[in-house]
Amino acid sequence: MEIHHSDQKKSVQERMSELPIIGIGVSGKTKSLDITLDEDYVTEADIPKWEKQIKNMVSRSDVPITIRISAAPTLDSHTSNRETTTVDPLKGGASVGFMDGTNNITCSVGYYAKEGGSNDLGFVSAGHCTQLTGYGQTGINVHQPVATTTNNIAVVDKEQYSSSTYCDC
Amino acid sequence: MYSLTSDFPVTSQYTITSNSEGLAVYKSGAKTGYSVGVIDLWQTTIYIPSENATLKNVVRNTYTAQGGDSGGAVMRLNGIAGIHVAHDASYTYAVTVSRTNAYLGVAPVFS
Numbered sequence: 001m002e003i004h005h006s007d008q009k010k011s012v013q014e015r016m017s018e019l020p021i022i023g024i025g026v027s028g029k030t031k032s033l034d035i036t037l038d039e040d041y042v043t044e045a046d047i048p049k050w051e052k053q054i055k056n057m058v059s060r061s062d063v064p065i066t067i068r069i070s071a072a073p074t075l076d077s078h079t080s081n082r083e084t085t086t087v088d089p090l091k092g093g094a095s096v097g098f099m100d101g102t103n104n105i106t107c108s109v110g111y112y113a114k115e116g117g118s119n120d121l122g123f124v125s126a127g128h129c130t131q132l133t134g135y136g137q138t139g140i141n142v143h144q145p146v147a148t149t150t151n152n153i154a155v156v157d158k159e160q161y162s163s164s165t166y167c168d169c
Numbered sequence: 170m171y172s173l174t175s176d177f178p179v180t181s182q183y184t185i186t187s188n189s190e191g192l193a194v195y196k197s198g199a200k201t202g203y204s205v206g207v208i209d210l211w212q213t214t215i216y217i218p219s220e221n222a223t224l225k226n227v228v229r230n231t232y233t234a235q236g237g238d239s240g241g242a243v244m245r246l247n248g249i250a251g252i253h254v255a256h257d258a259s260y261t262y263a264v265t266v267s268r269t270n271a272y273l274g275v276a277p278v279f280s
Contacts, residue, residue, distance in 0.1 A: 025213030025229060028192065034210050036257075038218070072218045073257040076198075078236035083199055092242050093197030108199040108241035110252050125240030126254050126264075128220070145199070 019053070022072045032064035039069050077105045077129050083145040090144065090153065096125065097147030098156065100140050103132040104147030115157065122157060130156050194230050194250050196261070198238025206232030206261070208250065215262055217255060224254065226265045234261045 023036030035054060042050065047067050055061055083095035083106065094109045107129035114121055130140050142154035192208045210229035217224070230243065234256050241253045243263040251263030 022216045022218070023210075023213060023229070025210035025227075028208065028211055034213075036215075068259075070257050070259060073215055073255040073260075073262060074219060074236075075217060075255050076200075076234055076236050076239040076253060078200075083237070093199060093202070095199030095237065096240070106199070106237055107239040108197070108237065108253070110240050111242040111249060124242075124252060126252050128222075128254065129240055 019050070022070070023068075027066065030064065030066065032066045033058070034066045034068070036068045036070050039071050042069055044069060075126075075128050077107050077126070079103075079105055086145055086151065088144075090123070095145040096153070097143045097145070098129050098132065098140050099143060099147035100132045105129050105132060106146055120157070122154065193245070194228075194232060194263075195244045196230075196232045196234060196238070196241055196253055196263075198234055198241035198253055200235045200237030201233050204232040204234065206230045208245075209260060213262070215255065224262075224264060227251075227254075227262050228265060230261045230263060232261055 020038040020041035021035060022038045023034070025034045026032075027034050033054075035050075037050060047069070051065055051067055054065060054067075058065075085095070087094035090109060092109055092111055095106060096109055098105045098107065107125050110124040110126070112121075113124050130138075132140065138156050138158065140156040141152050142156065144151050144153045193205060194208055195203065195205055197203050208228050208230055213227040213229050214223060214225045215227055216222070228243075228251055232243070234241075234253055238253050239255075243250045243253055249266045251265045253261065253263045255262040
């Protein structure tokens, strides 16, 4: 995508960040640019105005744009210990609790993997599940099925969730 | 990644079947269990105001999910599509697994 003359110093992403946009993507079915706007700031009646503004930022005016209004997405970790079933052997989708002694978060097991180099055996989950007190936490104990003082099955080795990497892994 | 501290064996519970739409995804999470949907949107960037976080390389899906499902693998016929992370009123979101592979250094394996 390219920017019109008056805004050449700003990237599309920078311009988009000035709008109430909570999602941008490409539709595999319609081959259109799909924009989701935050319902806290936009009504259905505003859509033509926003569509015009967004098209002005994209040099290819022939690119179809689909605009949707929605509540903002929320992360799917939780802080209550609702699961009670211990899964042994451990499987994808099993409940696991991340605990640092004070705080805890419950999430799910992703998939079995080996770390490059060390060949350490482990599993992958979502990065934000380790956000007990801040970004980049490692060494957190992982319990099954929830965060308790028993059944410690793993330790967080790497975490990639941050505002700079834009990744939750 | 989470290094296992004991002899806790790990197995896979996913059973992948064909789907006529070709974009089918299968999610297994601790809260809502096993759910089938399709990938609706590719190369998505989402903003999560409650966290002031922007996530790139996300796929938008139609399977169901709730709090507690984060981390669950989202599978396609040809392998892992991503890791489930979020939902809104209409869709669910998974980070694509290529970003995860970048630091793992090896492809995920199944048993």
